Amino acid sequence: MSFVREAVRKMEGYIPGEQPQEEGYIKLNTNENPYPPSPRVVERLIEFLSHSSLALYPQPLSDRVREKIEKIYGFPREWVMVGNGSDELLNLVFRVFAGKGDVVAYPFPTYTLYRTLALLQEATPWEILFPDDFSLPGEFVTARANLKILCNPNSPTGTYVPLGEVENLLRRSSCPVLVDEAYVDFAPESALPLLSRFPNLLVARTLSKSFSLAGLRIGFLFAHPEVLREILKAKDSYNVSTLSQIGAEMALEEIEYAMKNVAKIKSTRSWVIREMEKMGFYVYPSQANFVLVRRGGQDLRFLYEELKRRKILVRYFPEWPEYLRITIGTDAQMEILLHSMREIIEGVA
Amino acid sequence: MSFVREAVRKMEGYIPGEQPQEEGYIKLNTNENPYPPSPRVVERLIEFLSHSSLALYPQPLSDRVREKIEKIYGFPREWVMVGNGSDELLNLVFRVFAGKGDVVAYPFPTYTLYRTLALLQEATPWEILFPDDFSLPGEFVTARANLKILCNPNSPTGTYVPLGEVENLLRRSSCPVLVDEAYVDFAPESALPLLSRFPNLLVARTLSKSFSLAGLRIGFLFAHPEVLREILKAKDSYNVSTLSQIGAEMALEEIEYAMKNVAKIKSTRSWVIREMEKMGFYVYPSQANFVLVRRGGQDLRFLYEELKRRKILVRYFPEWPEYLRITIGTDAQMEILLHSMREIIEGVA
Numbered sequence: 001m002s003f004v005r006e007a008v009r010k011m012e013g014y015i016p017g018e019q020p021q022e023e024g025y026i027k028l029n030t031n032e033n034p035y036p037p038s039p040r041v042v043e044r045l046i047e048f049l050s051h052s053s054l055a056l057y058p059q060p061l062s063d064r065v066r067e068k069i070e071k072i073y074g075f076p077r078e079w080v081m082v083g084n085g086s087d088e089l090l091n092l093v094f095r096v097f098a099g100k101g102d103v104v105a106y107p108f109p110t111y112t113l114y115r116t117l118a119l120l121q122e123a124t125p126w127e128i129l130f131p132d133d134f135s136l137p138g139e140f141v142t143a144r145a146n147l148k149i150l151c152n153p154n155s156p157t158g159t160y161v162p163l164g165e166v167e168n169l170l171r172r173s174s175c176p177v178l179v180d181e182a183y184v185d186f187a188p189e190s191a192l193p194l195l196s197r198f199p200n201l202l203v204a205r206t207l208s209k210s211f212s213l214a215g216l217r218i219g220f221l222f223a224h225p226e227v228l229r230e231i232l233k234a235k236d237s238y239n240v241s242t243l244s245q246i247g248a249e250m251a252l253e254e255i256e257y258a259m260k261n262v263a264k265i266k267s268t269r270s271w272v273i274r275e276m277e278k279m280g281f282y283v284y285p286s287q288a289n290f291v292l293v294r295r296g297g298q299d300l301r302f303l304y305e306e307l308k309r310r311k312i313l314v315r316y317f318p319e320w321p322e323y324l325r326i327t328i329g330t331d332a333q334m335e336i337l338l339h340s341m342r343e344i345i346e347g348v349a
Numbered sequence: 350m351s352f353v354r355e356a357v358r359k360m361e362g363y364i365p366g367e368q369p370q371e372e373g374y375i376k377l378n379t380n381e382n383p384y385p386p387s388p389r390v391v392e393r394l395i396e397f398l399s400h401s402s403l404a405l406y407p408q409p410l411s412d413r414v415r416e417k418i419e420k421i422y423g424f425p426r427e428w429v430m431v432g433n434g435s436d437e438l439l440n441l442v443f444r445v446f447a448g449k450g451d452v453v454a455y456p457f458p459t460y461t462l463y464r465t466l467a468l469l470q471e472a473t474p475w476e477i478l479f480p481d482d483f484s485l486p487g488e489f490v491t492a493r494a495n496l497k498i499l500c501n502p503n504s505p506t507g508t509y510v511p512l513g514e515v516e517n518l519l520r521r522s523s524c525p526v527l528v529d530e531a532y533v534d535f536a537p538e539s540a541l542p543l544l545s546r547f548p549n550l551l552v553a554r555t556l557s558k559s560f561s562l563a564g565l566r567i568g569f570l571f572a573h574p575e576v577l578r579e580i581l582k583a584k585d586s587y588n589v590s591t592l593s594q595i596g597a598e599m600a601l602e603e604i605e606y607a608m609k610n611v612a613k614i615k616s617t618r619s620w621v622i623r624e625m626e627k628m629g630f631y632v633y634p635s636q637a638n639f640v641l642v643r644r645g646g647q648d649l650r651f652l653y654e655e656l657k658r659r660k661i662l663v664r665y666f667p668e669w670p671e672y673l674r675i676t677i678g679t680d681a682q683m684e685i686l687l688h689s690m691r692e693i694i695e696g697v698a
Contacts, residue, residue, distance in 0.1 A: 003495060003525050003549075004579045005448045013582030016409050027405070036402045045592075046395050053385045054564035054596070056376070057557070060365050084433050084566075087585040095469060099354045100449050113586075120444060120583055146352060176352050200352075208406070215403035215591035217433075230353045233362030234469055236436040237462075242564035243394075243592045247403070 007122045014116045017315055026336060028327040029313040031155070031183075031290050033212035035261040035330070038254035041213070041247050048246045058242040061232075065245050068252040069220060073192060078225035081232060082248070084239050086182055086206040086219030091117060093202060093221070094147070096231050097176050098123040102146035107137055109320065110151045111180065123147075134159035134284070141172050148173055152191070153183040156317065156325040158286030160187045163194070170198040176227070178202045185210035185262050186269075187287035192222060199224045209289055211251045211258045217241075218248045265289050269328045275338050279345060290327045300324045306344045312337055356471045363465045366664055375685060377676040378662040380504070380532075380639050382561035384610040384679070387603035390562070390596050397595045407591040410581075414594050417601040418569060422541060427574035430581060431597070433588050435531055435555040435568030440466060442551060442570070443496070445580050446525050447472040451495035456486050458669065459500045460529065472496075483508035483633070490521050497522055501540070502532040505666065505674040507635030509536045512543070519547040525576070527551045534559035534611050535618075536636035541571060548573045558638055560600045560607045566590075567597045614638050618677045624687050628694060639676045649673045655693045661686055 017030035062082035069080050083089040090113065098104050100122040106114050108127035118125040128140045134157060140148070150169065153160040170177055177200055179191045184205070195201050202223040208214035218240065221231070240248075251258065273283045273291060281293040294300070304316035304324060314337075315325040328334070366379035411431035418429050432438035439462065447453050449471040455463050457476035467474040477489045483506060489497070499518065502509040519526055526549055528540045533554070544550050551572040557563035567589065570580070589597075600607065622632045622640060630642040643649070653665035653673060663686075664674040677683070 003446055004576075005445060007448065008445050008579055008582060011582055013584070014586060016406075016586035019406055019408055021412075030406055032406060033404050036404055041403070042398050045398055049391050049394055049398075053561070054390070055382050055385055055561040057365075057368055057379055057381060057563040058566070059368055059370075063370075084437075084590075085585065085587060087587070088433075091585065096354060096357050097352055099356065099471070116582075122448070212402070212404040214406040214587070217407070217587060217590040227353075230357055233357060233360055233465075235362075236434065236440065237363060237365035238434060238436070238563070238566060241433075241566040241590055241593050244590050 007119060011116065011119045014113045018313060020313065024311055026312045026329060026333045028329055028333070028337065029315040031209060031288070031327045032214050033209060033261060033265070033289065034328075034333060035212055035264070037212040037251060038257035040254050041250045044250040045243060045247055048243070054242060056242075057238050058240060058245055060237050062240050062245050062248070065248045065252070068249050072252055072255055073222070075192075075195070075222055078228065079195070079222055081221050081228055081235070082240050082245070083219040083221060084244075085208065085217040086180065086204045086221075087113065088239060089204050089219045089221040090114070090178070090180065092231050092234050093176075093178050094118065094121050094123070095234050097147040103144075104147045104149065105140060105143040105145035106149040106151070107140050107154070109156065110149075111155050114149050130157070130159070134161075136161050136165045136169060141169050145175055147175055148177045149180060150177065151180040151182070153187045153286070153288040155183065155288065155290070156315070156320075156323070157284045157292050158288040158290055159284055160287035163189045163191065166191050167194055170194060170201055173200060176200050176202060178204060180204045182206045183209055183288035185259070186266060186289045195222055195224070199227070202227065207248060207251055210262050212261065213247060213251055216244045216247045218244055265328050268331055268334055272328060272334050272338070276341075279342060290325055292323055292325050294322045297322055302348065303341070303344055307337070307340060310340050312340060356468060360465065360468045363462045367662060369662065373660055375661045375678060375682045377678055377682070377686065378664040380558060380637070380676045381563050382558060382610060382614070382638065383677075383682060384561055384613070386561040386600060387606040389603050390599045393599040394592060394596055397592070403591060405591075406587050407589060407594055409586050411589050411594050411597070414597045414601070417598050421601055421604055422571070424541075424544070424571055427577065428544070428571055430570050430577055430584070431589050431594070432568040432570060433593075434557065434566040435529065435553045435570075436462065437588060438553050438568045438570040439463075439527070439529065441580050441583050442525070442527050443467065443470050443472070444583050446496040452493075453496045453498065454489055454492040454494035455498040455500070456489050456503070458505065459498075460504050463498050479506070479508070483510075485510050485514045485518060490518050494524050496524055497526045498529060499526065500529040500531070502536045502635070502637040504532065504637065504639070505664070505672070506633045506641050507637040507639055508633055509636035512538045512540065515540050516543055519543060519550055522549060525549050525551060527553060529553045531555045532558055532637035534608070535615060535638050544571055544573070548576070551576065556597060556600055559611050561610065562596060562600055565593045565596045567593055614677050617680055617683055621677060621683050621687070625690075628691060639674055641672055641674050643671045646671055651697065652690070652693055656686070656689060659689050661689060
């Protein structure tokens with residue numbers, strides 16, 4: 001279609017991980033939580049469905065969810081908005097801060113959606129390589145840009161930048177800085193306590209990972225009220241479905257349940273890293289619910305494919321063929337994975 | 350925030366109708382369906398919740414919903430995408446076809462979201478007044494633009510442009526033409542049969558009105574596969590929650606149930622129009638699930654406010670103070686409305 005904007009025609013869309021339809025896969029490719037959400041979330045949804053109608057529009061600003069957020073995170077409702085997954089919120093931040101010709105800077109490699117969103121806005125993505133220790137690149141800290149993004153913990157590496165470095169970034173940046181904390185519950189600390197002191201900070205969170213609710217599509221964006229007011233102008237009126245709001249409310253009430261699952265995943269992670277290192281993999285130091293591995297400079301496609309044949313899905317990025325990203329599942333799932341990896345590697349050797 | 354794009358800072362966001370939290374309102378202000386969705390939708394959702402986990406991501410392209418759409422509307426899956434309400438789909442169409450400096454034309458008055466979406470893209474909204482008979486403005490048909498939008502039936506007027514005029518518009522337009530058919534199930538004919546012959550046609554539909562599922566946020570966009578491929582690049586990976594997909598599937602299976610509610614609403618509409626005309630209102634000829642009324646040049650704010658005091662919500666647009674838009678509810682709700690309107694008007698006279 002010649003009427004399609006050139007920026008879109010030239011762009012490749014973001015390709016999400018596989019979501020197989022057949023049952024029976026051990027799914028370690030899209031960083032879902034292997035544990036179900038609190039049973040009270042499901043109970044509450046069933047109760048709601050039994051007594052209320054879906055014929056009415058949902059609350060435009062997810063007010064009851066924001067009340068729960070205030071109780072847990074301590075930020076009044078004007079400081080937070082709720083989105084259809086944090087992807088919607090990332091989208092809105094790009095639309096509000098990055099226009100044609102603007103520069104969006106972020107350390108790289110990272111979530112490749114940022115590139116897609118920048119190109120869609122006809123902004124220039126400025127991808128600044130992480131140093132080997134995955135600390136913040138100095139060039140990123142001092143970069144002059146219209147918007148900076150830091151995925152922390154980072155995907156696909158799992159690495160984490162300590163709060164002191166984030167604070168330094170905020171201090172040295174005169175532009176908005178979005179910290180994408182999709183995985184932060186698996187890491188030491190969130191940037192949220194910095195928010196009151198840094199009006200250029202925005203923090204995105206999600207219930208998809210630590211709260212086991214990827215299916216509900218719920219994200220939160222924390223920012224100063226005058227910033228959020230601008231972002232809200234660009235939001236769809238009814239962006240979060242009634243059932244997602246109901247589920248999110250109860251999930252937040254059940255935060256202890258979620259944090260127990262987080263603790264289990266962190267413990268499994270430590271053990272899995274040790275086992276993979278024994279097999280000769282380099283495992284990037286992970287503070288997320290996944291690990292990134294490589295084995296020298298070997299193309300790991302064979303491993304991805306052989307695991308898939310055995311009904312274990314891990315993430316292989318064609319643009320980074322020497323790496324696999326592997327979600328931390330249950331202990332039982334990881335036993336099967338590790339056993340298969342050993343067999344495959346010994347078979348090749 | 351000085352870093353907010355000027356286009357956003359200057360913009361006013363779209364303001365949705367009130368969603369009161371207290372119970373007991375007769376809610377005739379946001380064109381929701383007064384009848385609940387098929388009970389099988391709720392049953393299916395409860396069954397799903399009892400047996401499946403929300404921890405996994407939903408299908409990125411809502412494939413099972415698209416299979417049902419193919420059965421009902423006859424378009425294979427490459428011809429349709431599913432959105433988080435039709436608002437998300439409108440958003441995507443603007444982002445793909447309207448860049449900075451482009452022109453987006455539409456007859457006016459209409460859904461004011463189109464203006465917001467154009468300004469967000471730094472495109473120029475070209476608002477062409479409907480003639481008194483609400484036929485298509487000749488200037489709109491021949492307009493040179495980058496994107497044309499026709500809301501049909503139109504909101505807030507309820508008026509409807511027959512298919513022959515839509516076909517003429519498509520023939521005379523060299524740009525994409527989006528027909529927003531949110532209300533089309535209450536009207537004589539959809540533009541969908543024109544799709545195979547006009548590659549510049551896009552049709553947006555929703556389950557919010559005729560299917561009584563505003564709470565689920567489900568919209569469909571029909572277009573030629575090569576057009577949809579471009580639009581999909583800009584879509585969030587997981588834009589429709591698992592529960593919304595499950596509900597939409599079953600709602601489509603229960604289309605006969607929805608169409609019975611549509612028939613009831615159309616019959617109520619005829620009666621309400623006659624009664625309002627008896628009260629001295631001019632009622633615009635409606636093919637939607639609402640009516641737009643005026644009474645000479647009188648500012649109708651008093652009527653809106655007095656109805657609200659009586660717990661009846663109708664839509665008053667501050668920019669069009671001589672009009673009220675009133676959703677068609679159940680017969681019982683409309684009896685109460687008509688009775689109150691008579692009392693209020695006689696009280697004033």
